[in-house]
Amino acid sequence: xxKKSLLQISKFVAPEIIFGQGALSQVGESAARLGxxxxxxxxxxxxxxxxxxxxxxxxxxxxxxxxVVWSDVSTNPKDSEVARGTxxxxxxxxxxxxxxxxxxxxxxxxxxxxxxxxxGQIKDYEGVNKITCPLPPMxxxxxxxxxxxxxxxxxxxxxRERQAKMSIISKSLVPDIAIVDPVILQTKGPRLTAATGVxxxxxxxxxxxxxxxxxxxxxxxxxxxxxxxxxxxxxxxCKANLEAKSAMAMASLxxxxxxxxxxxxxxxxxxxxxxxxxxxxxxxTNGILLPYVMxxxxxxxxxxxxxxxxxxGVQTEGLGKWKAAEKGICAVRKLFQDIGIPEKxxxxxxxxxxxxxxxxxxxxxTCMVTNPRDCCAEQIEAxxxxxx
Amino acid sequence: xxKKSLLQISKFVAPEIIFGQGALSQVGESAARLGxxxxxxxxxxxxxxxxxxxxxxxxxxxxxxxxVVWSDVSTNPKDSEVARGTxxxxxxxxxxxxxxxxxxxxxxxxxxxxxxxxxGQIKDYEGVNKITCPLPPMxxxxxxxxxxxxxxxxxxxxxRERQAKMSIISKSLVPDIAIVDPVILQTKGPRLTAATGVxxxxxxxxxxxxxxxxxxxxxxxxxxxxxxxxxxxxxxxCKANLEAKSAMAMASLxxxxxxxxxxxxxxxxxxxxxxxxxxxxxxxTNGILLPYVMxxxxxxxxxxxxxxxxxxGVQTEGLGKWKAAEKGICAVRKLFQDIGIPEKxxxxxxxxxxxxxxxxxxxxxTCMVTNPRDCCAEQIEAxxxxxx
Numbered sequence: 009x010x011k012k013s014l015l016q017i018s019k020f021v022a023p024e025i026i027f028g029q030g031a032l033s034q035v036g037e038s039a040a041r042l043g044x045x046x047x048x049x050x051x052x053x054x055x056x057x058x059x060x061x062x063x064x065x066x067x068x069x070x071x072x073x074x075x076v077v078w079s080d081v082s083t084n085p086k087d088s089e090v091a092r093g094t095x096x097x098x099x100x101x102x103x104x105x106x107x108x109x110x111x112x113x114x115x116x117x118x119x120x121x122x123x124x125x126x127x128g129q130i131k132d133y134e135g136v137n138k139i140t141c142p143l144p145p146m147x148x149x150x151x152x153x154x155x156x157x158x159x160x161x162x163x164x165x166x167x168r169e170r171q172a173k174m175s176i177i178s179k180s181l182v183p184d185i186a187i188v189d190p191v192i193l194q195t196k197g198p199r200l201t202a203a204t205g206v207x208x209x210x211x212x213x214x215x216x217x218x219x220x221x222x223x224x225x226x227x228x229x230x231x232x233x234x235x236x237x238x239x240x241x242x243x244x245x246c247k248a249n250l251e252a253k254s255a256m257a258m259a260s261l262x263x264x265x266x267x268x269x270x271x272x273x274x275x276x277x278x279x280x281x282x283x284x285x286x287x288x289x290x291x292x293t294n295g296i297l298l299p300y301v302m303x304x305x306x307x308x309x310x311x312x313x314x315x316x317x318x319x320x321g322v323q324t325e326g327l328g329k330w331k332a333a334e335k336g337i338c339a340v341r342k343l344f345q346d347i348g349i350p351e352k353x354x355x356x357x358x359x360x361x362x363x364x365x366x367x368x369x370x371x372x373x374t375c376m377v378t379n380p381r382d383c384c385a386e387q388i389e390a391x392x393x394x395x396x
Numbered sequence: 397x398x399k400k401s402l403l404q405i406s407k408f409v410a411p412e413i414i415f416g417q418g419a420l421s422q423v424g425e426s427a428a429r430l431g432x433x434x435x436x437x438x439x440x441x442x443x444x445x446x447x448x449x450x451x452x453x454x455x456x457x458x459x460x461x462x463x464v465v466w467s468d469v470s471t472n473p474k475d476s477e478v479a480r481g482t483x484x485x486x487x488x489x490x491x492x493x494x495x496x497x498x499x500x501x502x503x504x505x506x507x508x509x510x511x512x513x514x515x516g517q518i519k520d521y522e523g524v525n526k527i528t529c530p531l532p533p534m535x536x537x538x539x540x541x542x543x544x545x546x547x548x549x550x551x552x553x554x555x556r557e558r559q560a561k562m563s564i565i566s567k568s569l570v571p572d573i574a575i576v577d578p579v580i581l582q583t584k585g586p587r588l589t590a591a592t593g594v595x596x597x598x599x600x601x602x603x604x605x606x607x608x609x610x611x612x613x614x615x616x617x618x619x620x621x622x623x624x625x626x627x628x629x630x631x632x633x634c635k636a637n638l639e640a641k642s643a644m645a646m647a648s649l650x651x652x653x654x655x656x657x658x659x660x661x662x663x664x665x666x667x668x669x670x671x672x673x674x675x676x677x678x679x680x681t682n683g684i685l686l687p688y689v690m691x692x693x694x695x696x697x698x699x700x701x702x703x704x705x706x707x708x709g710v711q712t713e714g715l716g717k718w719k720a721a722e723k724g725i726c727a728v729r730k731l732f733q734d735i736g737i738p739e740k741x742x743x744x745x746x747x748x749x750x751x752x753x754x755x756x757x758x759x760x761x762t763c764m765v766t767n768p769r770d771c772c773a774e775q776i777e778a779x780x781x782x783x784x
Contacts, residue, residue, distance in 0.1 A: 017416035024567070025612070028405035179412070223623075223646050224413070227615040235611075258611050 018222040020269045021179050023148075023159055023186045027261065029254070031189040032060070035106060035149055036067035038185045042145035044104030047075040048097045050117035051108045055079075055151055058195040064108045064149065076100045078120075081109070084173065084283045084290065085116045086166045090130045094123040104145040110204065111155025111164070111290070114148055118163040118181045121146055130165050134174040135374060139181075146183040151192045153243070153256035154204025154291055156211055156264020158186040166284050173280035175374040182268070188261050190254040198244050201256075202347040203291030205240040208232060208260040209340070210294040214273040215266035217305060217312050218378040222270065229266035233319040235259035237343060244347045274383065275301040277373035278392065281366040288356050295349040296356070300395045302337045304387070306330075308380035313337075353396045363392045406610040408657045409567050411536075411547055411574045415649065417642070419577040420448070423494060423537055424455035426573045430533035432492030435463040436485045438505035439496045443467075443539055446583040452496050452537065464488045466508075469497070472561065472671045472678065473504045474554045478518045482511040492533040498592065499543025499552070499678070502536055506551040506569045509534055518553050522562040523762060527569075534571040539580045541631070541644035542592025542679055544599055544652020546574040554672050561668035563762040570656070576649050578642040586632050589644075590735040591679030593628040596620060596648040597728070598682040602661040603654035605693060605700050606766040610658065617654035621707040623647035625731060632735045661768065663689040665761035666776065669754040676744050683737040684744070688783045690725045692775070694718075696768035701725075741784045751780045 026034050039047055047068055051061045056079050068075050078093050097105075097120055107117035119130050121143040126133070133139055150158040157163070163176040193201070209232075215221060216229035239255035246252070278301070279293045306313045310329035317336025318324050320343075324332035350356055367388040370376065376383075414422050427435055435456055439449045444467050456463050466481050485493075485508055495505035507518050509531040514521070521527055538546040545551070551564040581589070597620075603609060604617035627643035634640070666689070667681045694701045698717035705724025706712050708731075712720035738744055755776040758764065764771075 017414065017419050017422070020410075020413040020415070022408075022410050025408040026405065027408070027610070027612070031405050034405070222415070223619065224415070224650070227619045227650070231611065231615045262612070262615070 020222065020224045021161065021182050022265055023183045025159065025186050025188070025261065027188045027258065029189065029191050029250070031187050032063060032149060032192065033067055034187055035064050035147060036071040036073060038147045038187065039068060039073050039104060039106055040071040042104060042147065042184050044073055044145055046100070046102045047073055047104055047106040048100070048102035048120070049075045049077045049106045049108065050081065050093065050113045050120065051077065051079045052081045052113050053079055055109050055113070060151060060192055061108055064106065068106070075106065076102060081113045081116045083112055084166050084287050085112045086168050087130050088168060090116055090119040090123065090165055093120045097124050106147045106149070108149040108151060110150070110152035111157045114150070114155065114157040115163040115165060117146065117148070118157070119165050119176065122176070130176070131167050131174060133176045136177045138176070139178045143180050147185045147187065148183040149187045149189065150260070152196060152200065152204040153193055153253070153260035154207035156208065156260055156267060158183060158188065159261060159264040160268035162268065164280070170284070172284040172369055175280070177374060188257050190250060190257040193253040193257060194247050194250065202244045202349060203289045203295070204260070205236060205243060205256055205347070206295035206344060206349055207291035208256070208263045209236045210275055210298050211263035211267040211272065212236065213298065213302065213316060214275055215263070215270040216316065217309055217380045218270040218273055219380055220270045220378045225266040225270035228262040229270070230315065230319045232259040232263035232266065233316060237320040237339065240343065241346055271378040272375040273301070273305065273379035274370070274376060274388070274391070277370045277376040277379070278366070278388065280373055280375070281369045282353070282358060285362060285366065286357055292349055292356065295344050296351065296353055297391070297395050299337055299341045300391050302340065304391055305379065305381045306333050306337070353392070358396060360396065363389050367392060408610065408612045409549065409570050410653055411571045413547065413574050413576070413649065415576045415646065417577065417579050417638070419575050420451060420537060420580065421455055422575055423452050423535060424459040424461060426535045426575065427456060427461050427492060427494055428459040430492060430535065430572050432461055432533055434488070434490045435461055435492055435494040436488070436490035436508070437463045437465045437494045437496065438469065438481065438501045438508065439465065439467045440469045440501050441467055443497050443501070448539060448580055449496055452494065456494065463494065464490060469501045469504045471500055472554050472675050473500045474556050475518050476556060478504055478507040478511065478553055481508045485512050494535045494537070496537040496539060498538070498540035499545045502538070502543065502545040503551040503553060505534065505536065506545070507553050507564065510564070518564070519555050519562060521564045524565045527566045531568050535573045535575065536571040537575045537577065538648070540584065540588065540592040541581055541641070541648040542595035544596065544648055544655060546571060546576065547649060547652040548656035550656065552668070558672070560672040560757055563668070565762060576645050578638060578645040581641040581645060582635050582638065590632045590737060591677045591683070592648070593624060593631060593644055593735070594683035594732060594737055595679035596644070596651045597624045598663055598686050599651035599655040599660065600624065601686065601690065601704060602663055603651070603658040604704065605697055605768045606658040606661055607768055608658045608766045613654040613658035616650040617658070618703065618707045620647040620651035620654065621704060625708040625727065628731065629734050659766040660763040661689065661693065661766060662758070662764060662771065662776070662779070665758045665764040665767070666754070666780065668761050668763070669757045670741070670746060673750060673754065674745055680737055680744065683732050684739065684741055685779070685783050687725055687729045688779050690728065692779055693767065693769045694721050694725070741780070746784060748784065751777050755780060
């Protein structure tokens with residue numbers, strides 16, 4: 009696989025990354041460096057409540073940057089929220105974006121960035137490379153270890169009318185500067201820590217086996233899988249464990265670099281449909297589906313699935329690649345059980361009658377293009393049913 | 397070490413990367429995307445002679461971009477060449493830089509980029525972060541698998557008066573777009589292939605054990621070490637071996653990402669002084685010094701040196717970290733012997749009497765700051781002597 013992927017033309021894009029304890033303090037200097045004078049600061053109520061936005065505003069103020077705060081952002085953010093945020097940005101004559109949040113505020117910030125310079129509605133930009141005008145400067149502070157949106161080319165927005173999550177993918181969506189400060193993760197509860205960690209693992213595994221994977225994305229994907237298998241349990245167990253938080257922040261960042269450039273697969277294609285319909289936590293839904301999709305995809309590349317097992321800490325010596333691959337999937341299941349991820353979609357409210365529509369839409373999702381195993385509607389329906 | 401480095405604030409910068417067979421064809425579209433209308437194309441006589449510059453000019457012409465060619469560049473390029481190139485750029489009213497070359501033309505291209513917008517002489521920018529004005533847009537096509545300058549924050553220029561190589565280090569020197577096309581490597585002879593491959597390995601190993609290493613630089617460094625240990629011999633042996641060339645191009649790129657962000661160590665600090673004095677191939681000199689410096693540095697971090705051994709393909713099971721570390725150094729020596737790198741500095745013209753001056757200057761080199769083992773002038777002198 010290495011040699012095959014080296015023989016094709018591939019592209020790799022990453023923002024400038026500032027990582028480490030106390031990195032939030034760099035937000036002012038970073039925004040100033042990009043020429044921002046009046047920042048549109050996107051966040052959500054949870055982040056606001058624990059004081060991180062006030063800290064960011066102080067750092068911006070220290071370098072003379074004013075800001076207006078926009079925090080009307082829900083889980084699985086909606087097109088209408090993007091439209092309202094865009095109006096607010098323009099009404100306040102902002103000249104750059106600072107996001108302080110997890111995947112949802114960051115994705116909204118990126119979508120607003122598109123509309124303020126490109127106009128129209130966010131659904132006009134669904135798909136790959138639909139953005140034509142340059143975006144305003146963006147500094148992104150990640151507050152969860154999961155979404156990886158702080159480094160990615162993706163913004164995921166729900167179109168309410170269709171009840172579907174749109175993938176907007178463009179190099180323009182890679183922020184100028186991504187700030188990752190593990191200290192911020194200490195204010196997250198165990199359920200969010202678990203769900204976001206599972207999201208990061210889904211990114212790493214789907215990017216690693218993606219048809220668009222390259223040696224550059226592979227090194228980040230495998231490093232992320234290893235860090236998550238070693239640290240997610242301890243990160244869920246204890247808010248104060250800064251070493252585990254730091255490792256998870258690094259894992260999420262590396263999984264983000266991997267999937268931003270290698271794209272994803274069937275797990276995400278299937279989860280996006282449930283996100284649009286039921287508004288659950290994206291990470292938990294990924295966690296339910298991932299082992300089933302891995303079982304289905306495994307035959308596409310035994311060697312890579314065996315390497316996933318090794319990165320999950322499985323002793324694979326003396327095992328053939330297929331046996332090793334199976335053990336890797338068991339290790340993923342065990343990790344998810346240990347941190348309390350639900351095992352079945354029925355537990356989170358999905359119904360048998362939803363399956364045909366969800367399957368038809370999943371097949372059309374952008375992430376399906378890079379899934380390593382060809383699949384048809386019946387196979388996707390069977391996967392949803394097994395996970396039900 | 398992982399945990400320690402995760403607890404500090406670190407920065408990571410990379411250009412947009414276009415990698416693969418035929419990637420040279422992207423040079424026109426890349427320059428156009430950056431708004432270049434009249435390119436200053438920096439190369440050298442060797443590259444010109446085998447036709448790659450003409451190919452690049454055709455791709456630029458296809459998208460309506462004019463170009464003037466500057467190829468007055470030597471190995472270990474000099475401050476005077478930078479000054480002449482700058483005059484030529486300004487006289488021709490160019491608005492962006494395209495380099496097609498190995499480390500020397502790329503470093504000259506970057507140095508010219510500094511002077512055309514910042515003014516002054518290149519020695520004014522020696523050291524870290526001395527550049528204040530933004531540089532013109534830069535598209536870099538790497539033609540050797542070694543220097544890594546296409547992705548790095550470095551430009552290395554010899555100040556003739558002092559006979560010393562200056563390190564100019566700044567985020568501004570990371571090009572906008574780096575293009576790596578392994579096909580170009582097929583026009584290089586075995587000696588250059590060997591010397592540049594050794595340079596790449598020196599980057600990877602010195603970055604991996606650097607005091608400024610981070611988990612992000614480590615994954616690239618280890619991947620590069622592994623690729624080089626598996627592919628450099630075959631790349632040296634046969635021009636037509638495109639798989640080996642592709643692997644070496646990827647290794648050089650990843651070693652570049654690693655050292656650009658983690659900086660280097662004593663090997664480079666010591667080699668830079670010889671580059672300034674004797675004008676040898678930088679890669680060969682690195683190759684002579686690296687094993688001796690590894691022996692000296694080993695006690696700083698047994699675990700990392702043992703991991704180098706594993707990445708070099710050494711079976712380390714059952715060995716303690718120190719024994720494994722020693723075997724890794726043997727593996728580096730064996731690789732260099734197999735590809736015909738000289739073993740002693742006397743073979744390439746260095747004399748005993750040069751040692752005191754070289755040692756004193758090496759201690760002041762920017763790369764010494766991140767060497768993992770503290771060292772004094774006597775120790776550097778002893779290292780030069782052992783390698784003599």
